[in-house]
Amino acid sequence: MAKKVAVVTGGMGGLGESITTKMADAGYQVVVTYSPSNTKYKSWLDEMKGKGYAFAAYPVDVVSFEDCGAKCAQIQKECGNIDILVNNAGITRDMTFKKMTKNDWDAVMHTNLDSCFNMTKQVMDGMVERNWGRVINVASVNGQKGAFGQTNYSAAKAGIHGFTKALALEVAKKGVTINTISPGYIGTKMVTAIPKEILDSKILPQIPVGRLGNPEEIAGLIIYLCSEEAAFVTGANISINGGQHMY
């Protein structure tokens, strides 16, 4: 059987790298997208090649509907139909609402929320026609609980799940599932760069499991959601946060 094609946006980032490599290990043909401003994509691809991963990679500005359209068409031509989409690209522009500018708001809305529209729009018709598809939208615990200094990010990530549920209803009979995952604190470079005393005194005490999540654990959840066994899971928001926020 031909390998299923999975596109992971922001696939070279902290979570992205684990998602792409573990999905490749699990037998998917993984296509990685990176942002147009990414200057390190060549060395990343070389490093991956050294580890035995031959990824197709495309620069895709997820903020631009046109660019998503053009690149997804190119991907389908060169790599085959897109069966799985992981909307993982995201940014933060943290600051209190008091200091937040319109630009900080717009940048976060565009990259985290509008991007889900821009990318999903390109692949959904094909998934529906072929009667099989998986879309996994990466949100955050902070979309669920709200976070100080993240009015923009909390809004965008919460919005993602509204989108997930509505679209899940529309395509529920077509073999396509749409789900949201909401990671808590995951030990990516970004998070492990936080000074140890702050991690120990401020962050870990909020997490009942008592540690950060591993990026591999996020990848594992995504691989489960892509599986045949997960066909009944749709419109769900799966928390993966070590018990930090339950509801």
Add this chain to the structure above:
Amino acid sequence: MQVMDRIKEEEKATAVGMSPVARRVVFVTGGMGGIGSAICRRLALAGHTIVAGCLPGYERKEEWLGAMRKDGIKVHAAEGDVANFESCASMFHNVRSIVGNVDILVNNAGITRDSLFKRMSERDWIDVISTNLNSVFNVTRQVVDGMTERGWGRIVNISSVNAIKGQFGQTNYSAAKAGMAGFSKALAQEVVKKGVTVNTVSPGYVETDLVMAIRAEVRAQIVASIPMGRLAKPEEIAAVVAFLVSEEAGYITGANISVNGGMHMM
């Protein structure tokens, strides 16, 4: 005044049929629509000064103001496009010069552009996200600093049951309305020590012109799907808002209150 004193004063005043002790300035975006009108009326009856927002050049403005006046309700109108940041900035500049600082903000303006995701254009997406979600940034930005400085404020964001449960044909609207709740919870944390509360109200189907315009058979189907077997009255939404902006509701923040006749419980 301490919280308990304020609540007691309030109880005393309302018990003898007086208007509340603290008269506040209220701004309701989309204030001339179905739910917006009910909110304006309700908060005016509570003794507050009301400003209803509407789009620049809104043709029913005078008619609406006339109808309010006829019922003895005094409200002001302010024109601005909530989807546009600069338009909001100048609208609130005007509002402040006429009625002073806004103490209570109800983000109620919203639109729908329903279509299957399959047919949805980028325009449909952007319009709904801008008017329902970005508007909350554009408008709240204009008033929240004043609220925290004065140590009192109420922000109520009108979301929808469809944000909570998702709705066929509304990927854009469900996303925008769900985003509002994320925003509310984050802002609630930032201003929690400043006497400002931020909450979301999620109505189900409300008897507004919008819903009454739906074909009778379809409407009957909708009503049949509601455990309570009827639509909500706009006044019932307004009552929840009136409670949330009262003194007594000062401990409620970051909450989302469903008002949906049992349609979706969580």
